[in-house]
Structure formats: structure tokens, C-alpha cells
Amino acid sequence: MTQWTPLHVKLHRTLRQRGLLSPGDRILIAVSGGQDSLCLAQLLLDLQPKWNWHLAIAHCDHQWRSDSTPNAKYVETLTNQWQLPFFLQTAGTEVPHTEAGAREWRYHALSATAQREGYTTLVTGHTLSDRAETLLFNLIRGTGADGLQALSWDRQLTPNLRLVRPLLEVSRQETGRFCQQREITIWEDATNLDITYSRNRIRQELLPYLTQQFNPGVEQHLAQTAELLRADVEYLETQAGELLEQAKSQSEPIVKGEFTQMTQRINRRILETAPLALQRRALRQLLQQQLPKAPNYEQVEKMTALIQAPNKTQTDPFPGGATARVEGDWIILSPERR
Ligand SMILES: Nc1ncnc2c1ncn2[C@@H]1O[C@H](COP(=O)(O)OP(=O)(O)OP(=O)(O)O)[C@@H](O)[C@H]1O
Structure with a gap:
């Protein structure tokens, strides 16, 4: 069996304490080929003997980048090495070439695959770093606490399918280090480097600037703020719902x-x-x-x-x-x- 690292222990504890996954669950892992989702897939595979899960991998090929077909092939090859079922969804010409359009299609395609194949949990590789970036992104666009708490641990997508994000306490630095240690080749997405997208500018320029000039722990602090706001928003929304019913x-x-x-x-x-x-x-x-x-x-x-x-x-x-x-x-x- 694989030697457990502190990251395995952290994930195992998070899953138990937050009740995110249960033994025997049928879990579909959304894998882009980037470091976060590859790290997630490998970690779940390592933890599998303790939890007895049924794991499978799903990849969405947006047909957007010139390397999207080899990217999909690469995820398939890795999945075969892991001896897991693999499901590929390929976008047609109707899927808009915008970040939001691609995301909407992706969630739809992943949910459809999960439901068709009988998986009850869909997991994604969103990290603490994504949470910090999302908080900054929404703050700049203008939002209340609801936008700042973005990226919840789990959410019901349909009555039979739950979306779970197990890595929200793990930073991109940690997923990168893990892939390096385990010698997992990462498929670099060239669009992640394109700073004409505001999200990438937040990642490549704003967060490093805040880290160097203001606080080395800024990413962690922003993610913790998002976590605190999440609980506040949940409470306020419940109270508001009761008030509305009375009124x-x-x-x-x-x-x-x-x-x-x-x-x-x-x-x-x-x-x-x-x-x-x-x-x-x-x-x-x-x-x-x-x-x-x-x-x-x-x-x-x-x-x-x-x-x-x-x-x-x-x-x-x-x-x-x-x-x-x-x-x-x-x-x-x-x-x-x-
Ligand atoms: N092409 C893909 N195929 C399968 N899963 C994907 C794909 N792209 C992203 N994902 C899943 O979504 C996670 C987040 O990816 P990324 O941050 O690139 O997307 P995003 O558009 O910012 O996501 P979101 O809108 O859900 O916050 C990945 O870790 C992975 O689990």
C-alpha cells in the first residue's frame, strides 16, 4: 500500500469531520488533467482501500484548445493505468467559447454522465487557492457576503447527485508538490497562462503581489474568510426564509x-x-x-x-x-x- 503523507492524513480527516464522503460511495472524479484534479484522483485512489469506494474518472473535452484531444487522451491513458472506468464527453459546436459557457456545459455533461452511470457523488479538484481567487474576483465585481463565500464544500446538484469539493483546505502549492513527488505528469493548460482573463491575472499577478507586499499568508486568510462567510450566509438565508414565510x-x-x-x-x-x-x-x-x-x-x-x-x-x-x-x-x- 502507498505510504500516507501529511496530505493523505489531512484529506482523510477533512472527509470524516465534514461528512463529505461515506464508505462505499459511488464517486465520479472530474479530471481536467491539471495538477489539482490529478492530485485529487491520486489521493482518492490511495484512500480507496480504507473507504471501499467505487471510483471512476470523467473528462470533458471542450474542443476549444488545439491540444484538447491529446489532453483527453492523456487523461484516458492515466485512468487506464489506475484501472478505473473512464467517461469522456466531447463538446459540439453549440457550446459557446466563453469561460462561463464552457463551465455551464461542463457541469451539465458531468451531471449527465454521473446520473447515467449511477454515480451519486461528483468530486472536483477546487482548492483553497481557487477559493481565495474567487473571493477576490467577486469582491472586485461587487457582491454581498454570498458572492464572497463562493465555492461550498458540498451542494446537491440533483436529488440523486451531490457535488463535493474535498480539496478546499489544500493549496495549489500543495497539489503541485504532491504531483511532483508522485511523478504525475501534469497537462499544462495554456489558457491558464493567458492574463487577458481577469481570473488568471488575479492568480498570476494580484495574489503574488498581495503575498509579497502585504501578507505572506494572504491566500490562506482569504480562504478562511470565505469559510467563515459561508456559515454566516447559511444562517442568514435560513432566518430570511422563515421571515418571508411569516410575512x-x-x-x-x-x-x-x-x-x-x-x-x-x-x-x-x-x-x-x-x-x-x-x-x-x-x-x-x-x-x-x-x-x-x-x-x-x-x-x-x-x-x-x-x-x-x-x-x-x-x-x-x-x-x-x-x-x-x-x-x-x-x-x-x-x-x-x-
Ligand atoms: N475539462 C474538464 N474535464 C473534467 N473536469 C474538469 C475540467 N475542467 C475542470 N474540471 C474540474 O473542475 C475543477 C476546477 O477547474 P477550474 O478551476 O479550471 O474550473 P473553473 O471553471 O474555475 O471551475 P468552477 O467554475 O466550477 O469554479 C477541476 O479541478 C476539475 O475537477
């Missing part, structure tokens, strides 16, 4: 075409007594439930202002045409302008 009264269904849309009546007097943080979150949850697109900062602020606004105040239409207005003690959100 909601009868809903009046309106039949419109083949769709049934809801007019929501929200009691302002109940919202008024709650702290501003919960008022905002409760109304954002309401807008999320009712609008076709996630509401932005201004839209949530407009709704929140209605709590104290004079009677008959009305908002401009939200995307999709819904408007909100004040009637006495109530905020009324209706699917269309009156």
Missing part, C-alpha cells in the same frame, strides 16, 4: 395563458421589525422565486425601500414585467403592471 399572506393565483402566475402579498409590518440584513434577504428570496432572472442589487434595494414607502408607491417593472406596489400594510408583487 407572506394569501397568494392569489392569476391564470394567464397556460401559465399560472402568483400575486404575492407581503406584510410590511412584519418585515419592518426585522433587521435590514434579513429584510433584504427575504425580499431577494421572494424576487428569486417570482422573477425569471436572479435579481440584482438595485432591484432588491427598490423592493426593500417599499417597506417604509408611502402608500400607493409602485416600482418600475422588473425583468419579465412584474411590478411591486404598496397597499396599506402590504407590498403586492404582481406578475404584470397594473
